[in-house]
Amino acid sequence: MVITPARAEDRLPALVVDGLSVSLGGRELVRGVRLEVGATERVALIGASGSGKSLTAAAVLGTLPAGAQVRGSVQVAGVEVTGRPPARRPAAARVAAVGQDPAAALNPLVPVGAQLALPLRNHRGLRGAELARQRTELLAAVGLDDAERVLHSSPGELSGGQRQRVCIAMALASRAGLLVADEPTTALDLVTQAQVVTVLREATRDAALLFITHDLAVAAALCDRAVVLHGGAVVEDAPITRLLTDPRHEQSAALVRAARAGALPTRAGVAS
Ligand SMILES: Nc1ncnc2c1ncn2[C@@H]1O[C@H](COP(=O)(O)OP(=O)(O)OP(=O)(O)O)[C@@H](O)[C@H]1O
Numbered sequence: 001m002v003i004t005p006a007r008a009e010d011r012l013p014a015l016v017v018d019g020l021s022v023s024l025g026g027r028e029l030v031r032g033v034r035l036e037v038g039a040t041e042r043v044a045l046i047g048a049s050g051s052g053k054s055l056t057a058a059a060v061l062g063t064l065p066a067g068a069q070v071r072g073s074v075q076v077a078g079v080e081v082t083g084r085p086p087a088r089r090p091a092a093a094r095v096a097a098v099g100q101d102p103a104a105a106l107n108p109l110v111p112v113g114a115q116l117a118l119p120l121r122n123h124r125g126l127r128g129a130e131l132a133r134q135r136t137e138l139l140a141a142v143g144l145d146d147a148e149r150v151l152h153s154s155p156g157e158l159s160g161g162q163r164q165r166v167c168i169a170m171a172l173a174s175r176a177g178l179l180v181a182d183e184p185t186t187a188l189d190l191v192t193q194a195q196v197v198t199v200l201r202e203a204t205r206d207a208a209l210l211f212i213t214h215d216l217a218v219a220a221a222l223c224d225r226a227v228v229l230h231g232g233a234v235v236e237d238a239p240i241t242r243l244l245t246d247p248r249h250e251q252s253a254a255l256v257r258a259a260r261a262g263a264l265p266t267r268a269g270v271a272s
């Protein structure tokens with residue numbers, strides 16, 4: 001029997017956030033956020049520093065600080081997960097995370113191979129030769145072809161860009177339907193940034209991505225749509241091309257000006 005994978009347009013959205021508010025210490029820092037990411041869509045969450053991007057991401061990932069008060073709804077693949085930490089979510093609602101600081105995300109004392117084996121073993125139940133094969137495949141998928149060396153290296157023996165590729169490989173290892181990447185390229189130089197953007201694009205061909213950045217130029221190189229946050233609230237939700245040419249909110253216009261002041265990479269430019 002041939003099993004045809006569900007067509008992307010028939011699948012549930014990977015993420016639906018509705019009326020999400022987050023308060024800490026009595027201050028409402030995320031205010032009524034609504035956003036949606038389709039099953040194979042790449043959506044950028046953009047906004048100035050302090051606009052609430054990381055808190056929104058933490059609500060999606062289930063990693064808000066203790067004491068956070070949450071209202072509204074977060075649904076991952078149709079499963080209500082609001083306020084539930086990752087360990088208390090069903091496998092179907094798994095969300096993978098890539099952060100800003102790959103050095104902090106990896107254990108400095110453990111070789112990369114052993115760290116990459118963990119999600120393959122724990123989430124996918126792989127063992128032995130199959131685990132080793134998939135581990136090498138994952139490294140190749142993120143552009144790390146020298147698998148043997150990388151697997152035996154400790155994180156400190158890799159470059160920042162290589163470490164971030166390892167983190168993306170670890171995120172992909174769990175086969176989550178949604179990847180949340182919070183400023184994954186901010187700590188990297190421009191060339192490495194472009195390479196990591198390409199890796200993320202390839203890695204999310206059949207998955208959803210919520211890509212958090214304050215940099216509209218990077219968002220434009222990777223995503224089709226952007227949700228703009230300001231003061232914890234959504235002020236614009238639009239295709240990136242429209243946002244670049246016709247921003248309708250002052251904050252969006254400020255992000256466009258900032259992107260134009262830097263070199264605005266095109267899709268083709270970044271992909272090469
Ligand atoms: N643990 C916390 N306790 C109290 N306030 C917090 C906490 N985390 C974030 N905030 C506040 O919430 C607001 C939004 O923070 P958030 O980290 O979501 O911003 P951001 O958009 O990710 O900014 P950046 O681009 O600098 O990463 C800020 O005013 C911040 O000071």
Ligand SMILES: [Mg+2]
Pocket residue numbers: 053054055182
């Ligand atoms: Mg942040």
